[in-house]
Amino acid sequence: MIRNQLLICAGGACITSGEKSVKDVLVEELAKNGIQDEVQIIETGCMGACDLGPIVVVYPEGTFYQKVTPQNAGPIVSEHLVKGRVVSGLLYRQPTSETRAQTREEISFYTLQVKRVLRNCGVIDPLSIEEYIARDGYFGLGKALEIGPDAIIQTIQESGLRGRGGAGFPTGIKWKAARDASGSPKYVVCNGDEGDPGAFMDRSVLEGDPHSVIEAMVIAGFAIGAATGYVYVRAEYPLAIERLEVALTRAREYGFLGRNILGSGFDFDIEIRIGAGAFVCGEETALLRSIEGKRGMPSAKPPFPAQAGLWGKPTLINNVETYANVPPILINGAEWFRSVGTAKSPGTKVFALAGKVQNTGLVEVPMGTTLRELVFDIGGGIPGGKAFKGAQTGGPSGGIITADYLDMPIDFDSVKELGTIMGSGGLIILDEDNCMVDVAKFYLAFTVDESCGKCTPCREGTKQMYQIMERITDGKGTPNDIGKLKTLGRVIQQTSLCGLGQSAPNPVLSTIRFFPDEYRAHIEDRKCPAHACLHLLTYSVVSEKCVGCTACARQCPVQAITGQVKKAHVIDQATCIKCGSCYEVCRFDAILKE
Amino acid sequence: MEPDKKVQSPEKATALSVEDRAFLQEVVERDRVEHHGRVSYMDILFEVEHRYGNFLPGEVLREVARLVGTSVAQLNGFVTFYTMLSTKPRGRHVIRVCTSGPCHVTGAPAVMAELERLLGVGEGETTPDGAFTLEGSSCLGICGVSPALMIDDDAYGNLTPKDLPGILAAVRAGGAQ
Numbered sequence: 019m020i021r022n023q024l025l026i027c028a029g030g031a032c033i034t035s036g037e038k039s040v041k042d043v044l045v046e047e048l049a050k051n052g053i054q055d056e057v058q059i060i061e062t063g064c065m066g067a068c069d070l071g072p073i074v075v076v077y078p079e080g081t082f083y084q085k086v087t088p089q090n091a092g093p094i095v096s097e098h099l100v101k102g103r104v105v106s107g108l109l110y111r112q113p114t115s116e117t118r119a120q121t122r123e124e125i126s127f128y129t130l131q132v133k134r135v136l137r138n139c140g141v142i143d144p145l146s147i148e149e150y151i152a153r154d155g156y157f158g159l160g161k162a163l164e165i166g167p168d169a170i171i172q173t174i175q176e177s178g179l180r181g182r183g184g185a186g187f188p189t190g191i192k193w194k195a196a197r198d199a200s201g202s203p204k205y206v207v208c209n210g211d212e213g214d215p216g217a218f219m220d221r222s223v224l225e226g227d228p229h230s231v232i233e234a235m236v237i238a239g240f241a242i243g244a245a246t247g248y249v250y251v252r253a254e255y256p257l258a259i260e261r262l263e264v265a266l267t268r269a270r271e272y273g274f275l276g277r278n279i280l281g282s283g284f285d286f287d288i289e290i291r292i293g294a295g296a297f298v299c300g301e302e303t304a305l306l307r308s309i310e311g312k313r314g315m316p317s318a319k320p321p322f323p324a325q326a327g328l329w330g331k332p333t334l335i336n337n338v339e340t341y342a343n344v345p346p347i348l349i350n351g352a353e354w355f356r357s358v359g360t361a362k363s364p365g366t367k368v369f370a371l372a373g374k375v376q377n378t379g380l381v382e383v384p385m386g387t388t389l390r391e392l393v394f395d396i397g398g399g400i401p402g403g404k405a406f407k408g409a410q411t412g413g414p415s416g417g418i419i420t421a422d423y424l425d426m427p428i429d430f431d432s433v434k435e436l437g438t439i440m441g442s443g444g445l446i447i448l449d450e451d452n453c454m455v456d457v458a459k460f461y462l463a464f465t466v467d468e469s470c471g472k473c474t475p476c477r478e479g480t481k482q483m484y485q486i487m488e489r490i491t492d493g494k495g496t497p498n499d500i501g502k503l504k505t506l507g508r509v510i511q512q513t514s515l516c517g518l519g520q521s522a523p524n525p526v527l528s529t530i531r532f533f534p535d536e537y538r539a540h541i542e543d544r545k546c547p548a549h550a551c552l553h554l555l556t557y558s559v560v561s562e563k564c565v566g567c568t569a570c571a572r573q574c575p576v577q578a579i580t581g582q583v584k585k586a587h588v589i590d591q592a593t594c595i596k597c598g599s600c601y602e603v604c605r606f607d608a609i610l611k612e
Numbered sequence: 613m614e615p616d617k618k619v620q621s622p623e624k625a626t627a628l629s630v631e632d633r634a635f636l637q638e639v640v641e642r643d644r645v646e647h648h649g650r651v652s653y654m655d656i657l658f659e660v661e662h663r664y665g666n667f668l669p670g671e672v673l674r675e676v677a678r679l680v681g682t683s684v685a686q687l688n689g690f691v692t693f694y695t696m697l698s699t700k701p702r703g704r705h706v707i708r709v710c711t712s713g714p715c716h717v718t719g720a721p722a723v724m725a726e727l728e729r730l731l732g733v734g735e736g737e738t739t740p741d742g743a744f745t746l747e748g749s750s751c752l753g754i755c756g757v758s759p760a761l762m763i764d765d766d767a768y769g770n771l772t773p774k775d776l777p778g779i780l781a782a783v784r785a786g787g788a789q
């Protein structure tokens with residue numbers, strides 16, 4: 019008889035923080051106490067709160083234990099399960115009060131979320147198709163087979179679902195175009211390339227709820243009249259590939275894939291294709307070339323993939339999160355889907371909170387949620403009492419949303435007015451220590467690296483912009499550099515073939531727009547106000563404050579600091595590598611960083 | 613890095629052993645069956661790369677091209693496009709340090725610098741003992757525990773430079789068996 023269940027988060031992040039060894043300890047403790055047959059251990063997908071990992075949840079109570087380690091995991095069994103006493107030391111401490119939360123329902127990180135796409139992530143064992151089915155899994159497929167292709171497409175159109183891969187294109191229209199296209203065979207493709215730095219929602223869905231994507235692809239195949247599907251996953255996600263493979267096998271065994279699905283006469287199967295470290299392959303036409311075994315270079319549209327995609331045949335391509343939205347829409351209807359979100363962007367969006375924010379991880383909120391709610395209410399604010407400076411959205415294709423716009427509802431359309439894009443949902447929080455010029459330069463370096471080289475403006479133009487940015491952060495900028503950046507940026511935006519080039523200048527243009535003073539400080543005063551640009555930074559000893567404790571000299575990795583015990587020390591500027599170790603270690607505030 | 617002469621020189625081009633040929637043929641045929649006649653280059657090349665010490669020697673590529681029925685130039689074009697495939701020899705373990713935004717702002721540069729110091733090689737280089745190749749990578753999708761890196765298929769997060777000697781030692785020890 020199973021009395022309790024232990025859910026352990028086996029998401030990618032929790033695995034890095036030691037999930038496997040925690041599980042081993044728990045298994046051992048259960049056996050030691052002779053209750054291994056009464057307690058079931060379930061390894062789930064990502065529970066979202068990556069910074070609290072590894073996480074263990076005890077059911078039926080729902081007790082939420084965080085930062086569990088092999089050393090402190092034992093009492094979960096010996097105290098909680100054996101004696102019925104909650105292990106309060108492992109509970110989450112509420113940031114604003116002295117109390118500790120017992121369950122997820124008491125933690126604002128969770129209560130403010132609306133889990134639709136992530137409905138099963140962190141709740142079920144992703145390797146168990148039975149658990150997926152128990153939560154209405156493959157029920158949407160049953161319904162789809164019953165109502166037929168036209169009604170499916172109509173429901174998707176009425177729901178107003180828009181593509182979550184970045185561009186926000188209406189999904190229903192895309193499905194209809196693929197259905198109406200002449201040519202056969204047709205293909206269904208899932209874009210799981212997720213190259214956008216700072217984005218990991220697709221990874222979590224593939225790892226935590228692979229069946230939701232499989233189910234949606236079968237529905238899509240039935241709707242457009244395709245017999246073959248491909249999921250394109252990047253090789254950086256070995257765990258996603260592994261779990262997807264298991265899920266595909268199970269789905270075939272259960273008759274959700276293969277011949278004559280659920281007795282409907284419809285045949286459909288799915289294969290996995292792997293990407294290998296080329297960001298541009300996330301662009302749909304490049305991705306299709308990559309599946310065909312070619313270099314992943316984008317091609318001009320039209321023709322759109324719906325007309326001429328894989329091997330020139332009509333192809334429907336959607337993002338992982340877009341697909342994960344589909345089964346619940348078929349079960350609950352378009353009205354239900356529209357009941358949260360904004361009029362033009364209905365539904366929810368999964369964001370990946372990363373960077374300088376207290377609670378990092380995955381959060382799913384209604385479209386139209388404000389940045390303030392995301393960063394402060396859910397994210398718990400900025401660590402170390404620092405000031406919020408901005409949020410980078412849309413990765414290298416996007417820009418910065420500044421503190422002035424914290425209360426703006428975020429959806430596909432609103433952020434465009436600020437010169438950025440919502441993108442796939444990466445949200446990188448920056449604080450006062452981040453230099454905006456440096457951040458923009460950094461993103462530009464990424465595009466320079468990732469440009470496929472087909473178009474001159476993208477290949478050469480971004481390089482020129484990068485050189486100017488480098489000059490500025492090295493303290494060698496000139497006043498007309500800003501004008502040059504703007505002109506170059508506009509040319510690249512207008513003359514590049516694909517979205518990579520068209521959006522490459524965004525981070526630079528956006529930071530110039532919102533942080534002109536920071537650019538000016540670098541160019542005119544040769545100073546980096548955030549102390550982030552190493553070339554503009556010096557560390558020196560304030561001799562009046564230095565007591566000669568030698569802590570800094572011992573810490574410096576390059577022996578740049580000299581001086582006698584109990585006498586003021588000095589830093590040799592030529593040797594200093596500006597690592598900041600001395601600044602960190604000094605207890606007398608005697609290191610000046612400027 | 614100079615291409616390894618032993619592997620790339622033309623006189624060695626036909627030096628594939630009988631076992632090599634059988635292995636490559638088996639990989640390609642299995643893939644062809646698995647993918648209903650349409651081979652997946654990536655799956656084949658990853659598997660082959662694994663066997664030949666984390667890279668694709670020239671003569672191996674030539675044989676694969678012949679088996680899948682494409683030109684060497686086309687296959688070469690494919691391989692050189694994707695950063696995770698390599699035609700240059702790499703170490704037994706490939707370290708991929710995430711250098712993307714979230715990891716950058718939370719300390720990736722210090723992690724990379726410390727790895728360079730500990731291994732005595734720069735980014736893109738292999739240690740003289742052939743144990744490690746150090747690479748930079750774009751986002752690994754575990755930004756919630758940034759800064760992060762992967763060694764082969766295992767991910768490590770919330771890193772500080774202090775964690776690195778222990779990780780390297782563990783991988784070395786594990787890799788020795």
Ligand SMILES: Cc1cc2nc3c(=O)[nH]c(=O)nc-3n(C[C@H](O)[C@H](O)[C@H](O)COP(=O)(O)O)c2cc1C
Pocket residue numbers: 180181182183184185186187189209210211212213214297298299300301302303335336337338340341442516517518
């Ligand atoms: C440079 C570039 C990279 C892209 N990367 C991705 C990606 O990683 N994942 C994704 O789903 N879409 C990506 N896209 C968008 C795709 O081209 C395409 O719009 C999307 O897969 C369509 O699916 P959706 O309508 O469901 O969003 C990228 C686009 C560009 C221009």
Ligand code: SF4
Pocket residue numbers: 298315316468469470471472473474476477514515516517518519520
């Ligand atoms: S815009 Fe850049 S990435 Fe896109 S096709 Fe042109 S060169 Fe390639």
Ligand code: FES
Pocket residue numbers: 215216217710711712713714715716750751752753754755758759760
């Ligand atoms: S940015 Fe480093 S893992 Fe995502």
